[in-house]
Amino acid sequence: MTLLYVEALSVQYERERALSDVSFDLDRGTVLGVVGADGAGKTSLLRSVVGLLKPSAGRVHLNPGTRLGYVPQQFSLYGEMSLEENMSFFGTLNGLSRGTLKKRIDELLEFTGLAPFRNHLAEDLSGGMKQKLSLAVSLLHWPEFVVFDELTNGVDPVSRRELWELIGKVRQDGVAVLVSTQYLDEAERCDRVLLLHEGEKIRYGSPKELRCTFPYTLWALPDSGKRRMELELLTERPGIVNVYARGNDTVLAVDDEQKAQESLEKWKCQAEYRGVVEERKPSMEDVFIALVEKGEGTRDDSSASHS
């Protein structure tokens, strides 16, 4: 069931347009990832959804009475208070009674694996543990909808994985999750992805849909790092729309295989390059790089579906 419906949202700051005409919807028990680079408009979008920012145009419709949890980008825990005291403080603010709160704190400390640290000061926690505590605090009042602004930003890879496991468990309880991230691999963990670039919706759909509707064929030249500079000359030759690095491989995004083949053969002959070319399936990173990084982004004008 649809819990949130966002229609043609735009945010204009004094000098800058942070969001243009963005629409999407979100169902219960679904994780929607808002994915984009720094400055793409993620925070502006999330702040509009939770009601902290008044959009310049468009509409946010959240089912009335929905209990909302929110972890902003710089969530302020009290460093000089213990984990339990932090949770107790925020729980009291949320109007939970003493008895209920005590039980809920125990539950959430178990849930996040923070129980052994309940009496430690929050300031002594690692970055990943602080984020787990923030997540726990946001869940105190059994929200039906949670919004996490870059919860995993700057966190070590193990904690990132653990935070995503927690997000998965939250979803299992039927909670709707809206989470922003700049890590493209995290898009794969979402049910739906909204790719944002310079305030515009570039793509919107499940990770599979995004990969399946990817408009280019990808050709990888394995271990071609040393020839990268030369290979980049292929950018915008007939049939080739983008050339980019993936580790030590070079990837060509191709929109016309025949023309690209001719361009590549010509180049291989001139450059005396004998390496192999392999076709590769697009990952979410490929989708993002090929569509966005070179400004190839074609806006997705499909409006959010009501389901």
Ligand SMILES: Nc1ncnc2c1ncn2[C@@H]1O[C@H](COP(=O)(O)OP(=O)(O)OP(=O)(O)O)[C@@H](O)[C@H]1O
């Ligand atoms: N309060 C503000 N006043 C003016 N401009 C702003 C304000 N907040 C954000 N911006 C601008 O709007 C654009 C989108 O910012 P936003 O913070 O929404 O993006 P973001 O994707 O969350 O990026 P980041 O991860 O860096 O926070 C940026 O260019 C930013 O400089």
